[in-house]
Amino acid sequence: xxxxxxxxxxxxxxxxxxxxxxxxxxxxxxxxxxxxxxxxxxxxxxxxxxxxxxxxxxxxxxxxxxxxxxxxxxxxxxxxxxxxxxxxxxxxxxxxxxxxxxxxxxxxxxxxxxxxxxxxxxxxxxxxxxxxxxxxxxxxxxxxxxxxxxxxxxxxxxxxxxxxxxxxxxxxxxxxxxxxxxxxxxxxxxxxxxxxxxxxxxxxxxxxxxxxxxxxxxxxxxxxxxxxxxxxxxxxxxxxxxxxxxxxxxxxxxxxxxxxxxxxxxxxxxxxxxxxxxxxxxxxxxxxxxxxxxxxxxxxxxxxxxxxxxxxxxxxxxxxxxxxxxxxxxxxxxxxxxxxxxxxxxxxxxxxxxxxxxxxxxxxxxxxxxxxxxxxxxxxxxxxxxxxxxxxxxxxxxxxxxxxxxxxxxxxxxxxxxxxxxxxxxxxxxxxxxxxxxxxxxxxxxxxxxxxxxxxxxxxxxxxxxxxxxxxxxxxxxxxxxxxxxxxxxxxxxx
Amino acid sequence: xxxxxxxxxxxxxxxxxxxxxxxxxxxxxxxxxxxxxxxxxxxxxxxxxxxxxxxxxxxxxxxxxxxxxxxxxxxxxxxxxxxxxxxxxxxxxxxxxxxxxx
Numbered sequence: 232x233x234x235x236x237x238x239x240x241x242x243x244x245x246x247x248x249x250x251x252x253x254x255x256x257x258x259x260x261x262x263x264x265x266x267x268x269x270x271x272x273x274x275x276x277x278x279x280x281x282x283x284x285x286x287x288x289x290x291x292x293x294x295x296x297x298x299x300x301x302x303x304x305x306x307x308x309x310x311x312x313x314x315x316x317x318x319x320x321x322x323x324x325x326x327x328x329x330x331x332x333x334x335x336x337x338x339x340x341x342x343x344x345x346x347x348x349x350x351x352x353x354x355x356x357x358x359x360x361x362x363x364x365x366x367x368x369x370x371x372x373x374x375x376x377x378x379x380x381x382x383x384x385x386x387x388x389x390x391x392x393x394x395x396x397x398x399x400x401x402x403x404x405x406x407x408x409x410x411x412x413x414x415x416x417x418x419x420x421x422x423x424x425x426x427x428x429x430x431x432x433x434x435x436x437x438x439x440x441x442x443x444x445x446x447x448x449x450x451x452x453x454x455x456x457x458x459x460x461x462x463x464x465x466x467x468x469x470x471x472x473x474x475x476x477x478x479x480x481x482x483x484x485x486x487x488x489x490x491x492x493x494x495x496x497x498x499x500x501x502x503x504x505x506x507x508x509x510x511x512x513x514x515x516x517x518x519x520x521x522x523x524x525x526x527x528x529x530x531x532x533x534x535x536x537x538x539x540x541x542x543x544x545x546x547x548x549x550x551x552x553x554x555x556x557x558x559x560x561x562x563x564x565x566x567x568x569x570x571x572x573x574x575x576x577x578x579x580x581x582x583x584x585x586x587x588x589x590x591x592x593x594x595x596x597x598x599x600x601x602x603x604x605x606x607x608x609x610x611x612x613x614x615x616x617x618x619x620x621x622x623x624x625x626x627x628x629x630x631x632x633x634x635x636x637x638x639x640x641x642x643x644x645x646x647x648x649x650x651x652x653x654x655x656x657x658x659x660x661x662x663x664x665x666x667x668x669x670x671x672x673x674x675x676x677x678x679x680x681x682x683x684x685x686x687x688x689x690x691x692x693x694x695x696x697x698x699x700x701x702x703x704x705x706x707x708x709x710x711x712x713x714x715x716x717x718x719x720x721x722x723x724x725x726x
Numbered sequence: 727x728x729x730x731x732x733x734x735x736x737x738x739x740x741x742x743x744x745x746x747x748x749x750x751x752x753x754x755x756x757x758x759x760x761x762x763x764x765x766x767x768x769x770x771x772x773x774x775x776x777x778x779x780x781x782x783x784x785x786x787x788x789x790x791x792x793x794x795x796x797x798x799x800x801x802x803x804x805x806x807x808x809x810x811x812x813x814x815x816x817x818x819x820x821x822x823x824x825x826x827x828x
Contacts, residue, residue, distance in 0.1 A: 361786050368793050372800055379804065388808055389820040395804060396756055396817075399797055400747055403763040406790065407740065410767050413783055414774040465823040 235294055238284060238304055241277045241312055242352050248273025249345035256338020263330050263337075270341035271323050274348070278316040285309055292358070300420055303358035306724035310717065311355035311488045314571055318481035319348045321691070325579040325684045326473040329586040333471070335381050344477065347373035351485035355492075360409040360419040360446075363489050367405065367449075371398055374482055378470040390469020397462050401452040408445030415439040421497050428500040436501070443498055447505070450493075453486040454542045457515035464523060467535035468591075472582030475531060479538050480574040487545060487567055494549060495560065495725050502553030509550040513645060516543035517652045524659050530581060530592045533659050537618060540652055541570050547645050548633045556640035560722035561715065562632035568714055569617070569629035572698065576691040577614035580607065583684050597663060599672025606679050608667045610692045617695045619660040620653050625698035628711055732773040739766035753808065753815040757801050764794050 252270060255261050261269070293302035323344065330336045350370030357363035375398065379391025413419050415438040416427045428436065452459040467475045494502065520543055524536030548563035584607065585592050601608035617626035630653060637646040679685060701710025709717060743763035747756055768787045775783025809815050 361789060365789065365793060368796065372796060375800060375804075379807070382807070383811070385811065385820075386822050388804075388811055389823050391804060392753070392808060392817070392820060393823070395801065396747070396760070399760045399801070400744075400763070402797075403743075403760060403767065406764065406767045407770070409786075410770045410774065413771065413786070414778070417778050417780055418782070419786070469823055 237280075238291070239293060240280045240284075241316075242349060242356075244273055244277040244280065245316075245345050245349045245352065248277075249342045249349065252338055252342040252345065256342065261338070264327070266338050266341050267323055267327055267330065270345060271320055273345065274316050274320045274323070278313060278320070281309060281313055281316065285313075293356070299359075300422060301359040301362045302353075302356045304356065307492065307721050308352075308355040308488070310721045311484065312352050314484055314568070315348050315351045315355070315481055318477070318484070318571065318575060319344055321575050321579060321687060322473055322477045322481070325687050326476070326582055326586075327682075328684055329471075329473055329582050332586045333381075335383070340377070340380060343373045343377050347377070347477075347482070351481065351488075354485050355488040357489065357492075358421050360412065360421070360424075364402070364405055364409060367453075367489070368402060370482065370485060371402065371453075374474070374478060377474045377477070378466060380474065381471050384469075386469045387471065388469075390466045393462050393469075394466045397452070401449045401459070404445045405449035408442040408449070411438055411442030411445065415442065421492070424497050425499065428498060433501055433504060440501065440504060443493075443501075444505075446493065450486060450490045451512060454483055454490070454545070455539050456512050456542055456546060457519040457539065458512065460516070460519065460523075460539055463539055464527075464532050464535045467538070468529065468532050472531070472578070472585050475535075476575065476578035476582055479534070479578055480571050483538070483542070483574075484567055484571050487563075490549070491560075491563065491722075492725065494552065495722075506550060506553045509546065509553065510642065510645060513543055513546040513550055514648060516540070516546060517648055521652045521655045525655070527659075528593055530594060530597070530663060533594075533663075534577060534581070537656060537659065538574065540656060541574075541618075543652070544630065544633050544649060545570070547637050547642070547649055550645065551636040551640035551642060554640035554642065556636045558632065558639055559636035560725075561718040562629075562636040564718035564721050565714060566629035566633050568718065569625040569698065572691060572694055573614055573617040573624075573626050576688065576695060577611070577618060579684075579691065580611050580614065580688050583607075583688065594662060594666050597666040598670040599674070600667040602672040602676065603674050604677055604679070607685075607688075610688055611667065612664050613692045613695055615660040615664055617699070619656050623696065623699045625695050625711070625714070628699055628714075729773050729777050732769065736766045736770040736773065739763075739769065751817050753805050753817055756817065757798075757805065760801075761794065761798065764790065764797075 248270060252266060256266065291304045292300045293304055347370050350366050350373060353366035354363060354370060357366050375391055375395045378394050379388050381387035409419055412424060415436065416424050455463040467479065470478065517540060520536055520539030524533050524540060527533040527536055545563055545566055548559050548566060552559035552563065581592065617624035620626045620630040634646045634649055637649065697710050698714050699711060740763050743759045743766065746759035750756060750759065768790055771783045771787040775781065805815060812819060
């Protein structure tokens with residue numbers, strides 16, 4: 232019993248922290264700095280507990296005599312939990328300046344972030360479809376509210392409206408799929424569904440296949456795959472910078488957590504059914520995302536478009552997973568980690584820069600940026616190189632494994648298209664680098680402020696490079712092979 | 727009664743909700759369409775629960791009502807907020823992002 236409670240602690244601490252923040256958010260004694268520190272304190276406490284219980288590797292269900300098999304505790308969910316908490320910590324700390332530069336942030340903001348992290352952690356632990364739906368709603372409802380956080384800005388409200396109407400609609404699709412699967416199987420538990428798919432012929436399971444297709448609509452919508460992409464760029468644009476960073480890095484990873492679990496464990500036997508559909512969506516996502524990223528003038532919208540392309544690369548990996556590639560699972564996992572680090576870095580540095588400007592950052596605003604702030608320009612270039620997939624960054628290794636797995640499963644077309652879009656992506660990423668380095672600037676060179684935001688940005692830059700070519704020379708900081716081991720272990724724990 | 731009628735009703739309600747969501751412009755109607763879709767799923771769950779002779783479907787329907795209520799709270803708050811800021815609940819009026827304004 233006590234052991235189970237300790238295993239619950241990481242999630243419990245997050246919820247507790249959210250409620251504490253709600254309670255004290257209207258007290259005069261706590262300014263934004265302190266509230267931020269309290270939120271970060273709870274997140275760090277949670278991640279410390281996660282580190283301590285990380286090694287208990289045996290698969291276990293949480294309070295199985297009360298909840299049945301609804302919550303699973305395996306290495307897969309623990310890795311994702313760590314990524315969510317680290318993502319939230321980085322979001323809160325890097326954006327400290329941004330919070331102070333805008334007047335609309337208050338205590339509830341931090342509580343909402345913690346609630347949303349709690350929802351994501353529940354999502355990665357969910358071993359049952361209704362639990363997954365409720366977790367998804369907890370995370371999404373918090374993110375809807377966060378997107379519209381700039382109350383007096385029409386654009387922000389409009390982004391919230393768009394996201395919420397479309398998100399609720401696709402949430403209904405998830406539940407419809409769950410209801411149909413329940414009708415076919417008689418249970419919503421993932422092990423029961425896996426048993427059912429293993430014991431039946433594909434012709435006998437039409438109801439289950441329809442239900443699962445509805446669920447995949449929701450997942451495709453949330454990751455922004457192309458027929459369901461219409462919200463991505465607008466919502467990323469309308470949301471305040473810290474929220475964009477949170478959505479693009481942490482929330483997207485959370486959706487992939489449930490997608491991988493469903494796809495590998497639940498529908499592992501019937502993956503072939505979707506392979507052609509998935510290939511079509513992948514091709515559309517790669518081409519459509521590149522198209523949208525090329526045509527933008529705002530840096531934030533470009534990064535939003537490029538995040539669609541990254542979803543496309545991940546879909547290549549998932550599609551090869553369905554066709555039985557051995558490498559695909561770890562490849563997807565490695566790419567998730569690589570994308571997570573690069574996205575946190577690039578969006579973080581963008582919002583760090585934007586905290587000093589009142590308008591949205593255009594490409595032209597970066598003219599001569601390297602003269603004004605050489606170190607920040609260097610870091611921005613590193614993140615752009617990693618997102619574009621240049622060798623010696625972690626992004627390159629991620630793309631390498633994804634394309635290898637695609638070729639291994641015989642999808643030459645997808646691999647070729649992926650390489651082509653990687654070339655196209657060089658255009659829009661290097662446009663920013665060219666703006667920074669190829670123009671002179673009249674303004675004075677600014678001194679680099681040494682505070683927690685810049686230190687964290689530099690640390691992320693180091694991880695990007697070290698994850699691309701490093702080894703296990705430095706203890707506790709995983710290099711390239713360390714990340715691959717983590718990815719391998721994570722996927723193995725699913726089976 | 728045969729369960730087929732209930733399945734028919736549920737799919738009819740879901741389709742009405744989906745069509746309403748796609749074709750109507752008023753935010754309240756959009757909200758009610760989404761509620762209709764979710765409620766039709768509740769009906770579907772309850773019917774399956776009866777057909778399978780298993781109580782968990784009805785329990786899921788109860789849980790769903792809680793989730794729907796949470797969504798309703800946020801949705802209505804958003805509609806009130808949007809009406810206050812722009813004096814309109816017509817979704818055609820919100821085109822600033824599509825036109826690339828800041």
